[in-house]
Amino acid sequence: MAAFADFWATYSTLVYSVGIHALLALSLWLTLSCGLLSLANAAFMGIGAYTAALLTLNLHWPFPAALLGGAVAPAVVALIIGAPTLRLSGVYLAMATLAFGEVTRILILNLQITGGPEGLNGIPLLTTGWYIVVILAVAGYGLARIRRSRLGRAFEAIREDEVAARLMGINVESHKLAAFTLGAVLAGVAGALNAHFTFFISPREYGFENAVDILTMTILGGTTSLIGPVLGASILTLLPELMRFLHAYRLAVNGLILVVVVLFLPTGLWDARRFRQLLKNRRARKGGQP
């Protein structure tokens, strides 16, 4: 037990980060599942983080209520900006959401209430492991259910062929808006949780770099199932820490591993179809032997 207590004291923040990144990767997975390449999720994370932090810092709201605030605020913003921008698709949508992310960052940078470039500090430590576990479990279960529901099938149809989906009677606009907004809610909650165990937030944490990080986690893990994004987030969070003994070389090795994965596993690490194929091949080979 002493060994575990030691381990937990040292690595609890790292484990929390894995959970937060998994939530973020899932939030992007949801928008991607509807065929939307959005780079706005880092900004939604920031909106959630700032909203929740301001609620606990200034208004002393209880943590669950602040978390709710951190979920609702990005949802409202997503509904407002989603209506016009979701008419775009592909790289144009990526550009528009990227611009939205920058606007959000610069807004936070210049507002008085957010502390400007100096950020907010002294945020109370309220996130515990249970919050992350429960929220991640609920999100995972919810997404798994959505995937097999009418809504999820509609998302998939829109991703595969928007015109065909429209002809089949799916309301493409409202479904896209739903995926975008639900993704924003997940990202916002992740931001709110993150703010309450790192004591400090500043605008630069929610910029372009983080948008790309979230995208990398999701793509590296694979988008064909829910396991992929969680796996990608875990690996990208743990890898740099595991390679701490490499000192100055660890970031280079980290990058190298990513390049190798992308080159040899273009559909991501977790691809259920590939596993099934592998299994089939093996069985076939076994059967073929005399």
Place this chain on the structure above:
Amino acid sequence: MNRVSKHFSLALAGLLAVTAVAGDLKIGVAEALTGGAAQYGVPIRNGFQLAADEINAKGGVNGNKLVLVIEDEQGKKEEAINVFKKLIFQDKVLMIFGPTLSNSMFAAGPVANAAKVVAFGTSNTANGITEVGPYVFRNSVMESDVLPVTVSTAVKHYKIKKVAVIYGNDDAFTKSGYDVFKKVLEDQKIPVTTTETYVKGDVDFKAQLTKIKATNPDAIICSGLAEEAANIIVQARGLGLKVPFIGGNGFNSPKMFEVSKTAGEGTFVGSPWANTNPNAANQHFVAAYKAKYGSDPNQFAAQAYDAMTIAAAALKTVKITGNLPADRQALQEALPKVSITGATGPFKFRQAAPKDGKPSGYDADQKPFIYVIRDGKFVLFTGK
């Protein structure tokens, strides 16, 4: 693979909860050694290493050797927290130096404070750092201690009546520098003709400078990092603005002269450290640093060097019992009593004002040096 095995044995020692080998004083160093903040983190680490090597060469502290456990925190807040926890709970260090950036200290400081381990920043100048708690120390001098002296010296020298201000408004460092300048100008009742802003990465400042020129100030106050500040000075001269500049801490870099050459003549800058300061400790430090690393030290290396000296002076008065929490506590109590004369001159701590009734940590109580730029060099201002 000596490094790997060393690391492995450290981890093993941590897992088995074995206290440090008697005779070794383990001290954590968490600095940004990669990434954008490495330009500060690397000289800081060098300063620590130089000081620790010298102390060990002289037989250590009361016969115990200083062992540095150095970790890279990349200038990121999550990394800073992870590294702090690793140093505190796994490597079981007596105290931690770092992290490099103020933002990282805001995130990692509370971790150390909750674990009752000293976190000693050598480069964190932001306001409110030491309000985290009584286990947070720093020997970096705050801008609010440096800038009033810089401004009043320059005002007296140039007989300044009114000034224009330009600053970077998207960077924590330059923005907080501006806030201090603003307060200093109000306190010293110097009218501001106009306040202009720019963002990091800008290269063209002519629009702002033209506006400033139209208001005809006696001097320009600039809170910016060296890269931008050098460009601002060059472009001001290009527009025919001949008035002197007054700079914040960001000016304290050799990079100033790579771009501005001699355009910055007459600029006033305040710094906690002067490379030409003739005191014996500083002369020794400058020579030893150059001999070991082959380059001139900067302010950050000097402050790190002094911080290690301060910690060693405190450790000298502590009786190491091998009971880690007690030793950490004794160190925290011994540190505020230290007063030394180091590379940055005479130094002692000053407890920060308590916040919300909770005790605060300790800030540096030190006088800054005022420099003026002459012939493309920082020259100590002596009143002439």
